Amino acid sequence: MIQKQNAGKPLTADEKxxxxxxxxxxxxxxxxxxxxxxxxxxxxxxxxxxxxxxxTQATYFGETMATASQQNKILDQLxxxxxxxxxxxxxxxxxxxxxxxxxxxxxVSTGAKDVALKNGWMTDYNANNGTWIVNSxxxxxxxxxxxxxxxxxxxxxxxxxxxxxLSKAANKQQNKKxxxxxxxxxxIKALLV
Numbered sequence: 582m583i584q585k586q587n588a589g590k591p592l593t594a595d596e597k598x599x600x601x602x603x604x605x606x607x608x609x610x611x612x613x614x615x616x617x618x619x620x621x622x623x624x625x626x627x628x629x630x631x632x633x634x635x636x637t638q639a640t641y642f643g644e645t646m647a648t649a650s651q652q653n654k655i656l657d658q659l660x661x662x663x664x665x666x667x668x669x670x671x672x673x674x675x676x677x678x679x680x681x682x683x684x685x686x687x688x689v690s691t692g693a694k695d696v697a698l699k700n701g702w703m704t705d706y707n708a709n710n711g712t713w714i715v716n717s718x719x720x721x722x723x724x725x726x727x728x729x730x731x732x733x734x735x736x737x738x739x740x741x742x743x744x745x746x747l748s749k750a751a752n753k754q755q756n757k758k759x760x761x762x763x764x765x766x767x768x769i770k771a772l773l774v
Contacts (some may be wrong), residue, residue: 582670583628584619592673604677604699607685632658632665649728652718656726659697678719688717689727691745692752696721700744702737715740717748727751 585592592600595620602611619625624674626647629636634654636647647655658664659671659678678697690696698719705712714734718728727749733741 583665583718584629584676586667586670598683602755605672605681605685607700629655630774631764635706649718649730652728652730653726656718656720656728660720660726675720687721688744689729689748689752691723692749693721695723702740705732711735713737715744717744721752721755725755730766 582592585596593638596615599611599614601610602608603615616625620627632654634647634651636645636651658666659675664671675697678699679695681698685698685700688700689698696719698717699715700715702713702715705714712732713734714730714732715737716728716730717732721727729744729751731740731747734743736756754771
């Protein structure tokens with residue numbers, strides 16, 4: 582979107598279709614087409630550098646290592662008024678992230694009302710033991726950004742269940758007033774017991 586925006590050009594019909602499939606249905610083929618169009622690793626690294634995210638260099642769109650706080654900073658481009666994205670670009674991306682398919686409706690949406698999200702999952706090829714990485718990131722109720730990363734899950738569904746449980750606890754805590762000076766993570770851990 583930033584490349585198109587900077588060039589003063591709208592997305593083509595094919596780009597819109599690929600963006601829709603990539604976000605709404607987690608279509609890896611569509612994501613690969615768009616990743617190639619932006620210049621692959623170099624295009625992605627340039628974007629991260631332009632928003633001040635110091636992230637492990639991209640190796641492929643689904644295999645880049647990042648922390649949850651780095652992911653939140655990337656999502657902040659959709660939330661922050663000082664974003665490099667203009668209002669039209671932000672609205673388009675948020676519209677896609679707010680209308681994901683039913684099969685994608687898990688993760689940070691658990692325990693929340695209005696969510697713009699993107700989930701990700703894959704077998705952990707680095708662990709070499711068949712475990713799964715299952716993640717979810719999004720903007721919740723237009724109030725805050727939440728990212729949950731998990732690894733070591735015995736299978737996809739176990740990871741989804743864990744991410745849903747963590748999301749429910751985090752969203753519940755975020756939406757109530759704290760009565761004790763404990764950290765949010767201490768309060769979330771207490772809710773999970």
